[in-house]
Structure formats: structure tokens, C-alpha cells
Amino acid sequence: MEKMHIKMTVNGKNVDLLTEPRTLLIHALREELGITGPHVGCSSSHCGACTIDMNGMSVKSCSVFAAQADGAEITTIEGLGTPDALHVLQEMFKEHHGLQCGYCTPGMITRAYRLLQENPTPTEEEVRFGIAGNLCRCTGYQNIVKAILEAATKMNEMKESA
Ligand code: FES
């Protein structure tokens, strides 16, 4: 199959990818660009393990062709924080034990990031509704919700003191 050029910005870097039109975005990210934070869970847009941020929206990258991301601005968990400088959401997930196996975590945190961009002061119910497309098999969600609410408070305090 003839390959096509796709240009996108991934975690602040310009990327020029030569791939087949049938390549799914999750596979382009993981296998062609080595960005392995987003995971493959269900491959059918149910679990949210593959969630990325694309053009300011949470997107399940198993349900999008890489070709559809041509010209897009993409952020994955790798673009939110680093091991030495965790994002507040990552810190709060760590502090409140919002993860166990961690398989859902990159997608969950990337989704929570967009949720807090859209609604910086969510209620518990809004957080639960906001992450409804991201499944976690381990935690029972309680600590995830706690971590996101605490991250919201901390992010708002940081904004006020800036
Ligand atoms: S792998 Fe994409 S939603 Fe499950």
C-alpha cells in the first residue's frame, strides 16, 4: 500500500511521518514514533487506555487513523510531565494511590488534564462523568477521583499565586 506523509506536532515537537493510510494513530504513536505512554486496551474505543489530547480534545487514538491527525497538535502523557518534574495530576495520582497496575493511568491522566482545562473547578460528580470513558480494572475509581479533585485545587492555587 502506498505510504503517505503526515505532519503533526507531538508533545511540542514537529513530526514528519511516512505511514500507510490504514495505520491507526495509536500504532503510529507507539510503533513508529516510540511514544508508548498511550496503551492499547480494547482497540474498539471503549476502555480509554489509548486516550491522547488532540487539538484540545480528548481522543481515543485507537479509533482515529494517523492520516486524520495530519496537521494536528497532539499531547500524550509524555508531554504532561517528566520523571523529574511530574505534572500536578501525576503527583496527585501518586499521592492518593490513584493507580495500581497503571495500565489505564496514562489515558486516565491525559483525560483528566483535558477535563480540568475545560472545567477547572469540577464537582465529584462532574469528575466521575468526565472520566466515564476511561475504564480502570483495579482501583474502584475512588482514589482516581480524589486525585483529580485535589489536582484541581492545587492547579487553581498555582494559578492564583502566579
Ligand atoms: S484501546 Fe482505545 S479505547 Fe480501548
Ligand code: FES
Ligand atoms: S490501575 Fe490497573 S487498570 Fe487502572
